[in-house]
Amino acid sequence: MDPKLTIENESIFRGIKVFGKSGYFDVTLSDGKFKSIVKSEKSKKGIIIPKLCDIHVHLDKTGTHKRINKKAKSLFEAIELMDKDKLIWSENDIYERANNAIQNAWENGTGFIRTHIDWIEEKTPIAWNVIKSLKKKWQDKVVIEMASLSPLDLLSLEGEKIGKIVSEDNSIFGAFVYRNENLQDKIKLVFEIANKFGLKLDFHVDEGLDKDANGIDYIIKYTKKFKMENRVLCSHACSLSIRDEKEAMEILEDASSAGIGLTCLPSTNLWLQDFSENRTPRFRGIAPIIEAKNLGIPVMIASDNCQDSFYPYGNHDLLSVFKLALISGHLDENNWFDSITHLPSEWMGFNNKIQEGSEASFLKFKQSSISEIITLSKNHFQIWEKGKLIRE
Numbered sequence: 119m120d121p122k123l124t125i126e127n128e129s130i131f132r133g134i135k136v137f138g139k140s141g142y143f144d145v146t147l148s149d150g151k152f153k154s155i156v157k158s159e160k161s162k163k164g165i166i167i168p169k170l171c172d173i174h175v176h177l178d179k180t181g182t183h184k185r186i187n188k189k190a191k192s193l194f195e196a197i198e199l200m201d202k203d204k205l206i207w208s209e210n211d212i213y214e215r216a217n218n219a220i221q222n223a224w225e226n227g228t229g230f231i232r233t234h235i236d237w238i239e240e241k242t243p244i245a246w247n248v249i250k251s252l253k254k255k256w257q258d259k260v261v262i263e264m265a266s267l268s269p270l271d272l273l274s275l276e277g278e279k280i281g282k283i284v285s286e287d288n289s290i291f292g293a294f295v296y297r298n299e300n301l302q303d304k305i306k307l308v309f310e311i312a313n314k315f316g317l318k319l320d321f322h323v324d325e326g327l328d329k330d331a332n333g334i335d336y337i338i339k340y341t342k343k344f345k346m347e348n349r350v351l352c353s354h355a356c357s358l359s360i361r362d363e364k365e366a367m368e369i370l371e372d373a374s375s376a377g378i379g380l381t382c383l384p385s386t387n388l389w390l391q392d393f394s395e396n397r398t399p400r401f402r403g404i405a406p407i408i409e410a411k412n413l414g415i416p417v418m419i420a421s422d423n424c425q426d427s428f429y430p431y432g433n434h435d436l437l438s439v440f441k442l443a444l445i446s447g448h449l450d451e452n453n454w455f456d457s458i459t460h461l462p463s464e465w466m467g468f469n470n471k472i473q474e475g476s477e478a479s480f481l482k483f484k485q486s487s488i489s490e491i492i493t494l495s496k497n498h499f500q501i502w503e504k505g506k507l508i509r510e
């Protein structure tokens with residue numbers, strides 16, 4: 119039901135569901151905020167959910183697949199293809215592709231994004247400043263957080279200089295970690311730099327199916343040592359899916375006590391892991407996320423790559439990525455919906471909960487449950503921002 123305008127600047131929905139609460143409610147918006155949320159005698163007038171939070175994307179790489187026009191057969195081939203494409207990156211090219219991606223994300227219901235930006239030599243990448251300008255342009259609709267993404271080996275040489283700039287831009291310090299030599303020392307150094315500049319960390323770690331990919335073990339060790347609870351996010355951790363079961367569970371218990379977060383990126387993992395031509399993949403590279411969640415680890419689900427050499431499809435449609443996670447991980451849609459809403463936004467430092475007094479920015483569906491939303495082949499919903507209907 120469309121909201122009934124009662125007095126100026128005030129809207130009321132009657133008999134709607136509110137994600138996270140049971141029953142039906144009358145919800146009043148006033149001055150851009152949720153004024154009241156009270157039990158209703160009416161029912162089945164739709165559901166409102168928070169704006170979605172996509173905590174792991176790559177806005178610098180997105181939209182390049184068309185011209186690369188080749189499908190990678192492994193993570194490392196995808197990196198090679200991307201490196202070739204980078205030779206033609208310009209400010210305009212990055213701006214167009216990233217802006218288009220943010221527009222798509224917004225249309226698909228996303229209100230918060232953390233984007234990784236490749237930082238592969240000492241000097242600041244062009245994309246860093248381009249996305250900084252897009253962050254400003256979109257600030258009223260989509261909150262964008264930037265994270266540097268450097269090869270771990272580069273950080274052992276230039277980490278301090280990069281960390282300083284990342285800190286000045288109030289951004290996240292990130293590394294790609296995969297079976298590097300002197301792994302422990304290099305990870306320790308990243309934590310020392312983070313500690314010096316007060317940086318939060320985000321690792322692409324163990325994105326592969328080698329049992330000896332154990333970067334996460336050291337990340338946990340130093341998260342504890344540097345007391346960085348709730349400041350270190352690990353993405354992928356695919357090797358936990360094939361490491362010895364008992365060992366993997368001990369690592370997750372340790373990760374939980376260290377206060378580490380885990381991001382699951384189903385589309386890229388399903389696409390790139392265990393690829394072999396003319397053979398169906400057996401190992402799917404999804405970390406044991408149910409066990410992680412049961413141990414109290416904040417597990418988040420995100421888009422990762424879209425339309426680039428790592429994953430040629432996708433459109434920053436987080437609900438469709440969530441659906442893929444439900445299927446690939448046998449997840450329950452209600453228990454896991456916070457993995458694309460509250461958990462990542464809290465991790466980024468924002469509250470997007472629907473509660474009295476909070477900013478009235480949300481999505482409204484005609485359907486009355488998460489299950490019905492997920493069932494749709496194409497989602498249609500209203501976008502409300504600060505108490506105003508922005509898109510029908």
Ligand SMILES: [Zn+2]
Nearest residue numbers: 234322422423
């Ligand atoms: Zn990624």
